[in-house]
Amino acid sequence: MSANIETLDPQKDSSMLMQKEMINSNYDALTDTANNGKKVCSTFVPGNLNELIQSFGMLNNLPETNAIQNAMRQQSGGMIQSAERMGHSEDVCTYVKADIGMMSKGNIAPNGKPMPNPDLLLLSYTGCFTFMKWFELLRQEYKCPTVMLQVPYQGDGEVTQNMRDFVVKQLKEEVIPALEQVSGNKFDIDALREQMRRSAQAEDDLVWVLESAKNKPSPIDAYFGAIYYLGPMFTAFRGTQQAVDYYKVLRQEIEQRIKNGQGPITPGGSMGKEKYRIVMEGPPNWTNFREFWKMFYDEGAVVVASTYTKVGGVYDQGFRHDADNPLESLADYCLGCYTNRNLPKRVDMLEKYVKDYEADGLLINSIKSCNSFSAGQLMMMQEIEKRTGVPGAFVETDLVDPRYFSAANVKNRLESYFQMIEQRRQGQSNMIASAR
Amino acid sequence: MSTVDIIKRCEELYEDTYFTAAREWKAADPSRKVIGYMPVYVPREIMHAGNMMSLGILGGGDNLEVIHGDAYYQSYICRIPRSTIELGKTGRLDFVDGMLFPSICDVIRNLSGMWKLMFPETYVRYFDVPQNYQDDIGGNYYVAELQELREGLEKLSGNKITDEAIRNSIQIYNINRNLIRELYDLRSEMPHNVSSNDVYLLNRAGMVIPVEEHNEMLRDYMDAAMRLDNPKRDNCRIIINGSFCEQPPLNLIRSIELAGCYIVDDDYMLVNRWLLNEVPSEGNPLQNLADAFIHESADSAAKYCDRHEDVGMYLLGTVKERQAEGVIFAAPSFCDPALLERPMLTDRMKEHDIPHISFKYAENSGQMQPIREQAGTFADSIKLWS
Ligand code: SF4
Ligand code: SF4
Numbered sequence: 001m002s003a004n005i006e007t008l009d010p011q012k013d014s015s016m017l018m019q020k021e022m023i024n025s026n027y028d029a030l031t032d033t034a035n036n037g038k039k040v041c042s043t044f045v046p047g048n049l050n051e052l053i054q055s056f057g058m059l060n061n062l063p064e065t066n067a068i069q070n071a072m073r074q075q076s077g078g079m080i081q082s083a084e085r086m087g088h089s090e091d092v093c094t095y096v097k098a099d100i101g102m103m104s105k106g107n108i109a110p111n112g113k114p115m116p117n118p119d120l121l122l123l124s125y126t127g128c129f130t131f132m133k134w135f136e137l138l139r140q141e142y143k144c145p146t147v148m149l150q151v152p153y154q155g156d157g158e159v160t161q162n163m164r165d166f167v168v169k170q171l172k173e174e175v176i177p178a179l180e181q182v183s184g185n186k187f188d189i190d191a192l193r194e195q196m197r198r199s200a201q202a203e204d205d206l207v208w209v210l211e212s213a214k215n216k217p218s219p220i221d222a223y224f225g226a227i228y229y230l231g232p233m234f235t236a237f238r239g240t241q242q243a244v245d246y247y248k249v250l251r252q253e254i255e256q257r258i259k260n261g262q263g264p265i266t267p268g269g270s271m272g273k274e275k276y277r278i279v280m281e282g283p284p285n286w287t288n289f290r291e292f293w294k295m296f297y298d299e300g301a302v303v304v305a306s307t308y309t310k311v312g313g314v315y316d317q318g319f320r321h322d323a324d325n326p327l328e329s330l331a332d333y334c335l336g337c338y339t340n341r342n343l344p345k346r347v348d349m350l351e352k353y354v355k356d357y358e359a360d361g362l363l364i365n366s367i368k369s370c371n372s373f374s375a376g377q378l379m380m381m382q383e384i385e386k387r388t389g390v391p392g393a394f395v396e397t398d399l400v401d402p403r404y405f406s407a408a409n410v411k412n413r414l415e416s417y418f419q420m421i422e423q424r425r426q427g428q429s430n431m432i433a434s435a436r
Numbered sequence: 437m438s439t440v441d442i443i444k445r446c447e448e449l450y451e452d453t454y455f456t457a458a459r460e461w462k463a464a465d466p467s468r469k470v471i472g473y474m475p476v477y478v479p480r481e482i483m484h485a486g487n488m489m490s491l492g493i494l495g496g497g498d499n500l501e502v503i504h505g506d507a508y509y510q511s512y513i514c515r516i517p518r519s520t521i522e523l524g525k526t527g528r529l530d531f532v533d534g535m536l537f538p539s540i541c542d543v544i545r546n547l548s549g550m551w552k553l554m555f556p557e558t559y560v561r562y563f564d565v566p567q568n569y570q571d572d573i574g575g576n577y578y579v580a581e582l583q584e585l586r587e588g589l590e591k592l593s594g595n596k597i598t599d600e601a602i603r604n605s606i607q608i609y610n611i612n613r614n615l616i617r618e619l620y621d622l623r624s625e626m627p628h629n630v631s632s633n634d635v636y637l638l639n640r641a642g643m644v645i646p647v648e649e650h651n652e653m654l655r656d657y658m659d660a661a662m663r664l665d666n667p668k669r670d671n672c673r674i675i676i677n678g679s680f681c682e683q684p685p686l687n688l689i690r691s692i693e694l695a696g697c698y699i700v701d702d703d704y705m706l707v708n709r710w711l712l713n714e715v716p717s718e719g720n721p722l723q724n725l726a727d728a729f730i731h732e733s734a735d736s737a738a739k740y741c742d743r744h745e746d747v748g749m750y751l752l753g754t755v756k757e758r759q760a761e762g763v764i765f766a767a768p769s770f771c772d773p774a775l776l777e778r779p780m781l782t783d784r785m786k787e788h789d790i791p792h793i794s795f796k797y798a799e800n801s802g803q804m805q806p807i808r809e810q811a812g813t814f815a816d817s818i819k820l821w822s
Pocket of ligand 2: 541543682774
């Protein structure tokens with residue numbers, strides 16, 4: 001669910017180069033298992049157990065990330081269509097079809113080398129039911145050992161002890177034994193603790209980075225730009241020293257940007273004057289990512305907070321991986337991911353973002369593929385408008401299916417939305433002036 | 437009573453989007469409560485034991501005009517949540533004290549939160565079930581979830597839900613499940629006497645009337661149906677799969693039959709067929725319900741299948757047991773669980789040379805002609821090649 005900077009080629013800071021190297025190095029390791037002898041675990045982004053996987057010395061392969069990479073390289077459309085020709089419905093999540101299409105085209109990794117088959121499928125389906133069937137489809141293909149971690153949904157907006165116990169028990173009795181068996185290594189709780197300690201360190205810096213958007217102007221774009229910042233955290237690097245170093249460097253860069261009074265870096269260079277501060281709900285579109293982003297920065301719109309950047313963990317509300325209670329903490333991590341929170345909690349979070357980040361509006365990018373995000377978003381928008389008074393707007397795109405990105409429609413929508421914000425602002429300042 | 441009279445009553449219940457029967461049941465005694473639930477499964481015994489009627493909400497069908505509901509959903513989301521919102525927003529559910537949203541998919545899951553925001557006075561519970569089938573893992577989790585549900589309902593109703601009462605309710609629902617099994621067996625045996633239209637409507641009636649009344653209705657219907665002597669048609673025997681949540685219009689079911697297919701099994705309503713065997717009524721009732729759920733429950737796309745070898749085997753078993761000649765995969769448009777699972781099921785059918793076709797519908801689909809033609813061609817091809 002997060003991307004690799006290389007496909008964008010914006011102005012490169014050291015953090016960007018580091019990020020690119022990290023992501024590439026993971027693909028290189030994955031496609032070199034014949035030599036490095038590493039075992040591969042396929043798992044999903046939200047609620048991934050990277051620290052645990054790494055503590056067994058295994059590599060982590062994430063199909064959503066592959067789909068994103070393929071979308072940004074304009075490969076996903078063909079893959080989706082070949083999955084549809086194989087009998088997959090046009091109605092279902094396009095990540096699944098991009099993944100299945102990728103397999104049918106030889107499973108070539110973004111570095112051009114064939115991806116190895118996974119040694120273990122680890123299904124932790126946090127916040128979305130599609131994962132469950134996606135995983136069954138992968139199992140049909142790979143016929144390798146599989147293990148499932150069910151993460152109950154926060155129906156009442158809270159994590160109960162029963163939920164936590166259930167997850168911990170599955171970790172102890174199902175997931176860890178499966179990892180032991182496939183990796184050939186015994187579970188080492190100290191190695192896990194060490195990973196989690198590093199996770200928490202990196203998480204501190206990540207939160208600082210995300211919250212830097214409270215500055216005016218915001219030194220970051222907390223949606224398009226933040227996708228890159230989250231790459232290491234959401235994928236195979238949480239828990240590693242590389243991630244700790246990366247977030248330190250990133251933080252320093254942003255501190256510098258704040259000192260200089262600079263806005264975010266965009267693919268078109270440094271952003272001009274910040275005119276609109278937007279909160280975003282929903283995942284981005286990947287096939288036209290750069291074009292989509294440009295529609296924002298051309299208008300002086302910067303995203304100051306987003307929910308998508310919380311699908312792989314909600315760190316800005318206090319959660320940190322806790323080395324002192326490793327398994328309970330992994331459970332809380334999985335249970336707390338954004339789409340595993342109920343709708344009222346999601347609305348509360350958006351409301352808080354609009355207020356804390358002093359946003360001018362809420363924009364929803366509604367994704368055709370993703371019921372987990374999309375079902376209920378119209379109501380969320382109404383609630384936010386009611387609670388905060390800022391205007392909401394809605395655009396519809398897809399994740400990795402290029403057929404559902406209509407640039408003209410999206411652009412029109414955005415332009416009229418920004419105009420509306422502008423008019424409201426004028427109206428408000430006229431009212432203030434006349435009150436004087 | 438004749439089958440015609442019974443089915444006429446069922447039809448009235450089916451068409452009544454104000455749920456008058458349930459309203460009347462509730463009005464007769466102030467301690468009674470009504471708890472709505474959506475597909476696919478909830479343990480109705482627990483409600484029953486607390487003097488609560490569980491009311492199955494399966495969307496608004498094709499007669500309900502959806503005005504408010506559409507404002508809540510994008511075009512690419514299925515119909516059932518919008519017509520359910522319509523039922524709520526138009527006051528048709530104003531007598532319902534609580535709503536259960538089972539864990540079946542992200543749409544129903546999110547609807548549970550929307551319901552909380554829309555109707556803050558109503559007891560709303562997302563009803564989670566285990567996808568892990570180990571007794572001491574998924575089983576324990578589920579027992580605790582059942583206990584939470586029990587406590588929530590006790591608080592809501594002020595009625596104590598004792599073990600004894602649940603055991604008694606288990607017995608009553610065992611009878612209901614047994615009768616439904618008999619009904620399905622009877623249809624499979626004599627589909628010329630027991631039409632799918634009738635079976636469907638009888639099932640739907642069971643969603644909106646007290647279980648005791650439903651039990652009587654099922655008995656009366658079967659007694660009368662067995663005595664019928666309708667002509668046997670040269671229809672082929674097919675199974676419907678994928679329709680476990682949003683329901684097709686009744687006309688669609690009728691069209692399939694008219695096109696030359698006897699439906700000999702289906703997954704239209706699974707709540708009364710979810711638990712496959714008698715649930716023991718001795719001992720700890722929550723444990724018994726959990727054991728039945730974990731070890732002896734129906735297969736559906738809402739469940740995780742933990743071994744690839746088992747994927748589609750339940751359906752295959754039903755094909756064999758019912759001596760079906762083909763499968764019609766009929767799923768609601770945009771239904772992720774059904775449509776994601778479909779390719780795996782069709783693969784299994786191909787492996788065993790079971791003829792099958794697929795189509796999608798919506799609860800308000802109007803045009804039956806294409807479906808009738810597709811089903812007709814399917815029936816002809818089965819007859820030709822068998
Ligand atoms: S439906 Fe949404 S959350 Fe689920 S796999 Fe697809 S994109 Fe991810
Ligand atoms: S029809 Fe399918 S997608 Fe829609 S609510 Fe039901 S199970 Fe979910």
